[in-house]
Amino acid sequence: MKVHFYKYQGAGNDFILVDNRNNSINHQNPALIASLCDRRFGVGGDGMMFLQLKAGFDFEMIYYNADGQPSSMCGNGGRCIVAFARHLGVIGLETNFLAVDGPHYAKISEQGDFVSLQMSNVNDISADGAASVLDTGSPHYVLLAADLEHKDVYAEGKAIRYNDTYKKKGININFVEEMDDHYFVRTYERGVEDETFACGTGATAVALAMAKSKNQTGEGSTKIKVLGGKLNVRFKYDGAHFNSIFLEGPAQLVFEGDITTPEVLSSSANN
Numbered sequence: 001m002k003v004h005f006y007k008y009q010g011a012g013n014d015f016i017l018v019d020n021r022n023n024s025i026n027h028q029n030p031a032l033i034a035s036l037c038d039r040r041f042g043v044g045g046d047g048m049m050f051l052q053l054k055a056g057f058d059f060e061m062i063y064y065n066a067d068g069q070p071s072s073m074c075g076n077g078g079r080c081i082v083a084f085a086r087h088l089g090v091i092g093l094e095t096n097f098l099a100v101d102g103p104h105y106a107k108i109s110e111q112g113d114f115v116s117l118q119m120s121n122v123n124d125i126s127a128d129g130a131a132s133v134l135d136t137g138s139p140h141y142v143l144l145a146a147d148l149e150h151k152d153v154y155a156e157g158k159a160i161r162y163n164d165t166y167k168k169k170g171i172n173i174n175f176v177e178e179m180d181d182h183y184f185v186r187t188y189e190r191g192v193e194d195e196t197f198a199c200g201t202g203a204t205a206v207a208l209a210m211a212k213s214k215n216q217t218g219e220g221s222t223k224i225k226v227l228g229g230k231l232n233v234r235f236k237y238d239g240a241h242f243n244s245i246f247l248e249g250p251a252q253l254v255f256e257g258d259i260t261t262p263e264v265l266s267s268s269a270n271n
C-alpha cells in the first residue's frame, strides 16, 4: 500500500503528517509508526500525526510519539497540523480543531508558515524540589539551569524522567536559563526518549512556570529560544489561573513523498 505523507517542522520539532480524511488508514500500529519515525531506517520525525474529519470541528489531530505510542498534546505538532490543514485547503486563516486534550483555536499567517495556537488553560503548578511541575496538555518538569549550552540534557533529562516519581507515566524535562530578553530552553521529550530541537508544550510550561515564580500577573508575552528556533508564549495570569494561552511560531512543510508499506498500514480502518 502506498501512503502519501508530508514532513513538517516547527522550530525544529519535526513530524510526519498524513491526510486521513477518508479514514482509509488504520494507524493503530506502534511498530510501523516507530519505524517511520526512525531517522536512519524511516522518514524520521519526533512524532507522526493523522488529520481526520470530526463532526463539529474543522478536523481532528491524532498524535503519536516517535516510539509509536499515542500521547498527550503536542504543541508544535498542533501548529504543524494547522499549517498542513491550510495547505490541504481544509481551513482558512482561522480554525477550531479537536486534539487529545480538547478543542483548540488557531490562527495562521497569510503565507501559511506561522501559527498561533491556543493551548488548554492551566490552573495548577506544583513543586518538586526546585522544579515546577505542570500540565500544558502534556506533563512537564521545569528546572532552572546554569550554562545550559553545555548541559548534558540527554543524560540529566533521562535520569529525571525515569526516576521513581515519573518512570511509570513519564514526563518531559525542560531545563531553562534566563537570558537578557528571552529564556533558553532545552527539552528531553518523553516518547522520543531523547532531546528534541523544540517542544511546544514545554515552551509553554516554561513561560507559565517562570511567570508564576516571578508573580507576573496580567498579560504576559514570553520569548523562548530553543535549539531549532524561536517560539513565543502569550497568556493571561490572575495569580492562580492561566488562560488565553497562545503558543506562537513557525510551522513549515519540508518535503512530501510516498511510503510503500505492503502489509502494515491496512486499509481496514477501525480507529
Ligand SMILES: N[C@@H](CCC[C@H](N)C(=O)O)C(=O)O
Residues within 6 Å of the ligand: 013, 046, 065, 071, 072, 073, 074, 075, 076, 077, 138, 139, 171, 172, 189, 190, 191, 192, 198, 199, 200, 201, 202
Ligand atoms: N513535542 C511536543 C510534545 C509531544 C508530547 C510529548 N512527547 C509527550 O509524550 O508528553 C510539543 O511540541 O508539545
